[in-house]
Amino acid sequence: MGEFELLARLRERLPPPGPRLRVGSGDDAAIAVPEGATATSVDAIVEGVHFRREQSSLRQIGHRALAVALSDLAAMGAEPGEAYAALGVPADLDEDGCIELLDGLAELAAATGTSVAGGDLTRAPALTLAMTVVGYAPAPESLVTRGGAQPGDALAVTGELGGAAAGLLLLERVDSPDVENGMLVARQLEPWPRLTEGRALAAAGAKAMIDLSDGLGGDATRLAEASGVAMRIDAAALPVAAGVAEVAAAAGREPLQLAVSGGEDYELLVALPPERLAEASALLGNANGVALTQIGSVAAGSGVEIRLPDGRLLAPTGFDQLG
Amino acid sequence: MGEFELLARLRERLPPPGPRLRVGSGDDAAIAVPEGATATSVDAIVEGVHFRREQSSLRQIGHRALAVALSDLAAMGAEPGEAYAALGVPADLDEDGCIELLDGLAELAAATGTSVAGGDLTRAPALTLAMTVVGYAPAPESLVTRGGAQPGDALAVTGELGGAAAGLLLLERVDSPDVENGMLVARQLEPWPRLTEGRALAAAGAKAMIDLSDGLGGDATRLAEASGVAMRIDAAALPVAAGVAEVAAAAGREPLQLAVSGGEDYELLVALPPERLAEASALLGNANGVALTQIGSVAAGSGVEIRLPDGRLLAPTGFDQLG
Numbered sequence: 110m111g112e113f114e115l116l117a118r119l120r121e122r123l124p125p126p127g128p129r130l131r132v133g134s135g136d137d138a139a140i141a142v143p144e145g146a147t148a149t150s151v152d153a154i155v156e157g158v159h160f161r162r163e164q165s166s167l168r169q170i171g172h173r174a175l176a177v178a179l180s181d182l183a184a185m186g187a188e189p190g191e192a193y194a195a196l197g198v199p200a201d202l203d204e205d206g207c208i209e210l211l212d213g214l215a216e217l218a219a220a221t222g223t224s225v226a227g228g229d230l231t232r233a234p235a236l237t238l239a240m241t242v243v244g245y246a247p248a249p250e251s252l253v254t255r256g257g258a259q260p261g262d263a264l265a266v267t268g269e270l271g272g273a274a275a276g277l278l279l280l281e282r283v284d285s286p287d288v289e290n291g292m293l294v295a296r297q298l299e300p301w302p303r304l305t306e307g308r309a310l311a312a313a314g315a316k317a318m319i320d321l322s323d324g325l326g327g328d329a330t331r332l333a334e335a336s337g338v339a340m341r342i343d344a345a346a347l348p349v350a351a352g353v354a355e356v357a358a359a360a361g362r363e364p365l366q367l368a369v370s371g372g373e374d375y376e377l378l379v380a381l382p383p384e385r386l387a388e389a390s391a392l393l394g395n396a397n398g399v400a401l402t403q404i405g406s407v408a409a410g411s412g413v414e415i416r417l418p419d420g421r422l423l424a425p426t427g428f429d430q431l432g
Numbered sequence: 433m434g435e436f437e438l439l440a441r442l443r444e445r446l447p448p449p450g451p452r453l454r455v456g457s458g459d460d461a462a463i464a465v466p467e468g469a470t471a472t473s474v475d476a477i478v479e480g481v482h483f484r485r486e487q488s489s490l491r492q493i494g495h496r497a498l499a500v501a502l503s504d505l506a507a508m509g510a511e512p513g514e515a516y517a518a519l520g521v522p523a524d525l526d527e528d529g530c531i532e533l534l535d536g537l538a539e540l541a542a543a544t545g546t547s548v549a550g551g552d553l554t555r556a557p558a559l560t561l562a563m564t565v566v567g568y569a570p571a572p573e574s575l576v577t578r579g580g581a582q583p584g585d586a587l588a589v590t591g592e593l594g595g596a597a598a599g600l601l602l603l604e605r606v607d608s609p610d611v612e613n614g615m616l617v618a619r620q621l622e623p624w625p626r627l628t629e630g631r632a633l634a635a636a637g638a639k640a641m642i643d644l645s646d647g648l649g650g651d652a653t654r655l656a657e658a659s660g661v662a663m664r665i666d667a668a669a670l671p672v673a674a675g676v677a678e679v680a681a682a683a684g685r686e687p688l689q690l691a692v693s694g695g696e697d698y699e700l701l702v703a704l705p706p707e708r709l710a711e712a713s714a715l716l717g718n719a720n721g722v723a724l725t726q727i728g729s730v731a732a733g734s735g736v737e738i739r740l741p742d743g744r745l746l747a748p749t750g751f752d753q754l755g
Contacts, residue, residue, distance in 0.1 A: 137643065138473035148463055149566070150550060151562075195564075239476065249455075
């Protein structure tokens, strides 16, 4: 079976295209008729860099590629529209493997209302998925950039932190028998983009937002720099995921290290006026039952300070990146 | 220098963003405010598959990655808008190398009015550039798909064929001393997307269009299949590029083999009503001096027939792909 036959077989498995899409996969380009504003982001994952086939099913790899791209749309408060996949296929991945990979991607696309509108298939020395995602909003002002945080804003995160880093430790054979592994490993291998939450936060008056891909410390630094403000984070307030303490102990690490520098949790870090916190929290709880936790505040100045329970200050680079 | 510093250094070298772009590279996603319809396409090039660093400068590789992606927009008759680059960087490519690569890409972006609006940078085992390009048209009906060719339409190509394949032979050390190598090698290493020509052809009533990336035979087959028609091509009418005959002879190949199956010429194959040919040809000549040559016609039925000067019929798959 050649490239074109495989493409046709892959196309059959995609969810039906959304209302904006006039021509989907199969022509020189996809045709859409957008209204309002678009948010477009690109994210690539590469075997041996972002995942290993020994640790992850092909379905999970397909899911993850789309999830990390959609997470950027979540951080803008955009509604997902179309996804485009550039797939690099190594010699040892057969056609059924390509289909399993696409099935994982297509399932998340269907679950999030994303149309897979096009792509490219090529040989490559390592399995590579470069995803481009296009999201929509009624107007550019409805989208939340990184640059709008102001002194006095509250700083909050969705969901829980440290789970993905703990999951990675478990995959790397750290043994922690008292922990239910499945949930933490899933945080690492099958991240879920906080799309509903991102739109709810945008509607609740979010001033600046970023998704936590590199870890709270580093991503908070980028948010602070883009907004030209300082951020003060109370480490004791961080919503550390269940089981992280046990896995950290088994690995000889601090639970806070996983929560602050672990990365790949794909939660949202948001700055918003403190008087909007309750409303935002209620919107999130009602939508998906995801918690919104205030972890600090925005101040004049620059830099990110993380205050530990014992009063010591931790620079955001105080813990090394994991992995 | 880390990823974020390199990204900042790369961003400085990009042409200024176009009018539709409200937020460019550097946030979670780029923000645009489109009007009318969008055409979006993805194309990846991978070292060892699509190019070799021994044969091509980094600047040429950057140019080529964007050129082959923009060629798909040319084939829709779209005006180029934004480009997004996912760059996979191998261990032996340093930061200056990344910048040289991006300079080639940025130069073509500036020359074509394309804004480089975002991207992703990751380690990879081989140099990889996955480009997503977004083009615009006043309405979806202004864009030319592959599906509109009808019996009675004339079939025409822009420019010249076989040059890229001859250039590849020269790069692979076929010796043809009487040929000026530069032009043919440039056809292979620095293809130019026929954007102005694609828009002129759309304005002149093109019914179906495709860019010649895989070779005339294969791409004509895809155009015929998408339109549900047959195509009859007169091999004697093909505009074979100067020097192709000499290089083919030196390599023990037929010039027509290079023109029909060589691929990578990135010319446009277009079906349009015969009475619009003269107008279309004049539009092209006035714009860039690129010729439009009628090479055959569209008929009822299916399949592509290429009639050789000696009367024999050649199936579009009659020549193997080169390289």
